[in-house]
Amino acid sequence: MKIAILGHGTVGRGVDEIITNRLEEVEVARILELPDRLTDERMTSDYSQIVGDPSIDLVVECMGGLEPAHTFIMDALAAGKSVVTSNKAVVAAYFEEFARQARTSGASLLIEASVGGGIPWIASIEKARRIDEVISFYGIMNGTTNYIVDAMVKEGADFEDVLRRAQELGYAERDPSADIDGIDVKNKTIISASVAFDVACTSDFPVTGIRTLTKADLDALRKLGRGVKLLGRGVMEKGSYAVAVEPVAVPLDSLEANVPSNFNLVTFDATTVGELKFYGQGAGMLPTGNAMVQDVLDFAAGRRPSYDFSSDLAYDPTLLTSDYVFRTKADVAGALEIEGGLKVVRGATAQDARAILETALASDPTSFMAALPQED
Template sequence: MNIAILGKGTVGSGVDQIISEQNTAFTNQLKVVSIFVRPEKVDGSPKLTADYASILNNPDIDLIVEVLGGIEPAHTMIIDALKHGKSVVTANKAVVARHIQEFTKIAAENQVKFYFESSVGGGIPWIINLERALRIDKIDSIHGIFNGTSNFILDQMTKTGAKFDEVLKEAQDLGYAEADPSADIDGYDIENKLCISTDIAYDTIVEPGDHLLKFGIRNITHNDIQYFKEHGWIVKLLGRSFLKNNRYTFVIEPTLYSPGQIEAGVHNNYNYVGLRGDTIGKLSFNGQGAGMLPTAHALVQDILDVYLKNDHLDRKFNQKLELNNETKIMDYIVRTKADLNHYLPDYELKQDGEYWFVKQINTKLIHETVQQIALTGDKPFLACINGGAENDRS
């Protein structure tokens, strides 16, 4: 099978390396014949080209690997590839989260494949196992640590006592975080990955956007970490969704776990993702959620599935569901200089300095309350206590 790669960055180089160097009976059937790069990157290598049309119009190229990132031009280039009868595999969670239904439909119309295993969880075989579970079970919950950068930051702050800014710089120096870390620390990366996961799990479309509840770790402090440790908790940034009776919850928020719980033991830049099904029960996966070779490994697995004609689960994404975060009742801690009695007069509150314990409140209301407080100039922090899909109510 002849392959073209769109992009020669970290992951694109990893795909090329695995196909070139992993001498197995499977990888030996693959060959990278073209790599699309910006014009200034063309250096005379026979593989490199800035002419995408030459790839589209080459009948010998069977499959395209898209690792450009971002929405455009990736969106247009994927559509063009599918319409030219070429299968596509991608690690681009942003474009998949927004166009999964469109890509899947166009691929089917042109009798090619569109696979995206590495868009969620990097090297973790998450999507394929979610699809396998769905062949038998109805999945009613998805939750996990979907972002390795935020997990690295929280883990290092917990282990070393370092301040947020210090650990963020370390993550940037190690290549875990971008110069603009917003996607990682504000929950947008998790949003894309949780949207893709829920799309598949519930056979619906969950569009990324401001209507989805997100509270990241930008405001966390060294004192917050110490306070949680004193109370026997470890904080993680979780993405979580629960489905019942055509209603689903969707929330991204810091969550507190006891040291013995699985989530608390996910260290460094690792990811942890899980589901719950009718017969399989709770099933979870832990591993490298990013990085050159783990992500490239997942891409090559998708390539091999296309080559070996291993079909993935067919989803129509046509279930009509209602987003309702008011059905999710949990306990929270809010750190704020504000008087929370003013904002939540009808709830049971316990104050400990700047930390407020809020009993049995719905997720939407607590997020909206903290957003109101942030508008006053305060930098509040919230965390769900021992959150998990098993605690969801409706």
């Protein structure tokens, strides 16, 4: 099988390396790169040479960003070529449009690498759905923020110091907002919910990151037997669903609380199989490259995932209801003040909790909030 890779940056090189060194049955025939980076005879900067080449069955998009990735993916699908991508931003933004074009053209969209890096998350959800309904999912989906929180806990370090080190190590971007404000997890939550619940999940749901998390917050929550993890989550019940991204005060003896460094841990709960958890490197050249090559091999073996988002679920924010804990100088109506100056609101929806936080941030920009689920 002949494929093309779009972009020869870190991930594109990883895919190229794995296929060239380890697989005989797949050939990287063309690589799209910028005109001043054509260092290899497979490379071209003219996309029409790829999309117009009938010998190429599949395109592996490793460019990142919304454009031109969105246009290139649409062009490939329209030409009947299947697409493998790790680009969570473009899939979250255009999943429904891509899926419709893929169905129309008889092509497939394979997105394993877009959530959880090398973890077989999307394929496992799809496999579970052959038999079961997926009734909920949640997880640590962003390695950068897990690295930051883990280092703050283990070293007693401040957020800013750890973030700076993460940037130096290349774990965090120069502009870290996609990670620390929860945008990356938001994209992964949209994709996970769309696949798990068979619904065109859109972007209008509560998203809170960990930008205002302090050492003192971690210490205060530890006294309550909790750690803090940034989780994406979703639940489906009786014809409705809800999703959210927010810090969650997880029990210290949960698996989530003990996930180290930049690893991911993602969980779904399904009708007969029950709760399954998956742990691994959520990013990196080789794990992400591995996930993309797995998609290439699945395609070669005949897997043809198709998404039609036909479940017609309504969005019901009350499905995600929990206690919430706030650390803020602002007044929080109806809150109960507990030890360490923390304010607890009982039984709020994720949406209401986010609204409370936004009000608090207006007067105290350092305000922090976490869901405080009751222990089982």
